[in-house]
Amino acid sequence: MNFGRIEYLYVLVTVPLIAIIFYVQYILKEKFLKENGLKDVFKTYALDRRFFKKFFFLVSLTFLILSLASPRFGVALEKGERRGRDIFFLIDVSNSMNATDIKPSRLDATKQVIFNLLKKMNGDRVGVAVFAGSCQIICPLTDDYDAVSMFVDSIDTDMISKQGTNLGEAIEKVVKEGFPENDKGFRTIIVFSDGEDFGDSVESGVKVAKENNVIIFSVGIGSKEGAPIPVKDINGKVIGFKKDKDGKVVITKMNPETLVKIAKETDGEAFIVRSNLDIDPLIKNINKLQKKKFAEKGFVKLKDRYYYPLAVSVLFLIAFLVL
Known part of the structure; x- marks a missing residue:
């Protein structure tokens, strides 16, 4: 209920x-x-x-x-034909997403972008996965946007203990486990990340996406100037900033290069979110994608x-x- x-x-x-x-x-x-x-x-x-x-x-x-x-x-059982796409939101929850160069933080700005997207979607099935050093699917594909919003609202950077930004593994997991089997086409992943330090795994994930006709849109969250990464106590209070081995404060900067590359290689588009949360260009490109027919005889809600x-x-x- x-x-x-x-x-x-x-x-x-x-x-x-x-x-x-x-x-x-x-x-x-x-x-x-x-x-x-x-x-x-x-x-x-x-x-x-x-x-x-x-x-x-x-x-x-x-x-x-x-x-x-x-x-x-x-x-x-709702009678009638419904058309839409299968879309997975793949959200970066590494610690760098706590940076506040996008107010109130990169992760909170990501949530607001997603909430705005959901308001303009109609008929699409949406799933949610989060990734850092590993990936976790937290919401399977559904057309219940209220449920999707609740899952998104609950996301924080403590959800995955293994830090890092293993985007390639995350894309592969969503393609293989998030989407229905033997359902070529009509599938899209929207990656939300600051693009920082993806490591060497991206190519393998992009290859799996291309083999399965999955289009990737990427949304870069952050600024080129960057910001320090807050360190919080168990109550969520900021008690300092992350430092490197020399004791200097680490500045995390948004890196769009890899985000642009994975979008281009899968026939998608890349977008940058800085101070403007306008998602109309993203919606416009999503609406160009082909839709499939869901449940000809009806669908359950x-x-x-x-x-x-x-x-x-x-x-x-x-x-x-x-x-």
């Missing part, structure tokens, strides 16, 4: 706050009645009635908020079940009103 409008779940914090207000009111009223000798005047059933009335109100409010969050579970918590909310609201 997931929620179509997850931001409404934050409103649930108002429920315990209102409950605390009700409780404080009760304590103050009890104190007033006791100090003025009026406590025995009020019947017990009246107290019970007030308690349940407020309880019904809080339950009704809780389920109303859950309904607004649009819970989705179960599956529904999570069903919106907002009406279940709404029904519960209405029932408790009625109980609140008639009590």
Whole structure:
């Protein structure tokens, strides 16, 4: 189960706050009645009635908020033809992506670019993989862009303990394990990286991509001037900057050369993101790619079940009103 409008779940914090207000009111009223000798005047059933009335109100409010969050579970078959592409976001999570020459950081800028991309996609299946010294597929191909956004939002540079930037191995892993087998064409990898220190493995990854007709777009994140690499403590607080063996602060610079090369060799395009997060040129090039037909008879998606918590909310609201 997931929620179509997850931001409404934050409103649930108002429920315990209102409950605390009700409780404080009760304590103050009890104190007033006791100090003025009026406590025995009020019947017990009246107290019970007030308690349940407020309880019904809080339950009704809780389920109303859950309904607004649009819970989705179960599956529904959507009839009709759908066309799109299979696209994998391959995201560099090496420590250099914490550099802040692109605000607020290279990695955070990458996330914003991806969020903007997802808003303009329609019908494509999207997967997510991260890489540094090794590669991990964290989200398989799906047309649920909300789920993709949640996975992307959770990415940080601690996800892969093995540091380095083994792009070649990452491309090979996505081609062989991320995309469906025997599905030539219609497949694209979008690499997000600062292009720094790819090592000697890139050629092998590009070769596998070309053999499987996978087009690679590359998005360079960073500046040529560069920036130091922050060193953080376990709480995420910056406590210094990475230094070399001579004690000098390391400056990481965006290197577009390899990113341009892998895009060119696979019939893709390379793009540079510095201060401008405009992704229209990238979208324009993606839209030129051929689309394939998905599920001629229909495709399955999570069903919106907002009406279940709404029904519960209405029932408790009625109980609140008639009590």
